Amino acid sequence: MAERFEQHAAYVLHSRPYRDTSLLVDFFTLEQGRVSAVVQGARRPGSRLRSILQPFVPIQIRWRGRQELKTLQQAEAVGTMMLLQGNALLCALYVNELLQRLLQPFDAHPRLYVYYQYVLNELLSGSDVEGGLRTFEHRLLHELGCLPALDTLDAAQLYQFHPEQGFLLATHPAEQDKPAxxxxxxxxxxxxxxxxEPDVKRAAKRLMRLAIDHQLGGTPLRSRSLFKKM
Incomplete structure (x- = not known):
């Protein structure tokens, strides 16, 4: 049976050298989730694909291969690169690293793809960078099934978050100063x-950090190191 070479909406998450003249690229696609593909000859001088396969550019790609690691056949830009700078660029690199690290290959999350486009637009506009990041982190954890339901909790109660157990009632009001x-x-x-509300933003940042760090298994994020250096 002949292989079907379908086109897929995608963004580049990360690329690195592969063998002598190629690249190994991780894509976030609308219908297939995270996909890794070899881009043959992309590091040769004058390669057209190399100029297209940049982060934060909406593209259409085609690949071949029956194994998990694909070979890219074609890539076309369908939009312009978002000119992110400074903190906005660091935040976008952080978002890309989260997707690269936490998504399983070929685990589709079309709703998360939409939230990815949303957070890039928020970073570009600069109107509510922190709110955009918290929304994306929340939706990423929700899609992965890593965050318990929040809307069923009692507004008047104090809860302690346990990544493996969810939210448990705190035993004493004095515990409100604990990070979890x-x-x-x-x-x-x-x-x-x-x-x-500022208090909600601070609580969301703590909660997302606790849940994400648990999913990462203690392995640090490169993008956080860049934040500290800046």
């Missing part, structure tokens, strides 16, 4: 991605 403790009213706001 959250008020139910803040968690209800996070559930609907309402980050208008």
């Amino acid at each position: 403790c959250f008020w139910g009213q803040h968690l209800q706001s996070i559930a609907v991605d309402d980050y208008a």
Whole structure:
């Protein structure tokens, strides 16, 4: 049976040298999730594909291969590169690294693809960078099944977050100062991605960091190191 070479909407997450003249590229695709592909000859001088396969550019790609590692056949840009600079660029690299590290190959998340486009637009506009990041982190963890339901919690209660068990009632109000403790009213706001209140933003940042670090298994993110250097 002949292979079908379908086109896929995608973004480049990360690329690295592969053998003498090729690249190994991780893509985030609309219908197939994270896909890795060899791009033959992409490091040769004058390669057309090398100029197309840049982060934060919407592209259409085709690949071949029956194994998990594909071979790229074609790539065409369908939009312009987002000119992200400074903190916005670092945040976008952080988002890409999260997808590269946490998504399993060929595990499709079309709704997350839309949220990825959303957070890039928020970073480009600069109107609410922190709210955009928290929304994306929340939706990523939700898609991966790594975050318990937040909208069913009692607004008046204090909860302690356990990555393996979810939210448990705190035993004493004095525990509110612990990093893993959250008020139910803040968690209800996070559930609907309402980050208008500073206290909610701070709670969301703590919660997402705890949940993401647990999924990473203690392995640090390169993008966080760049933040610290900056």
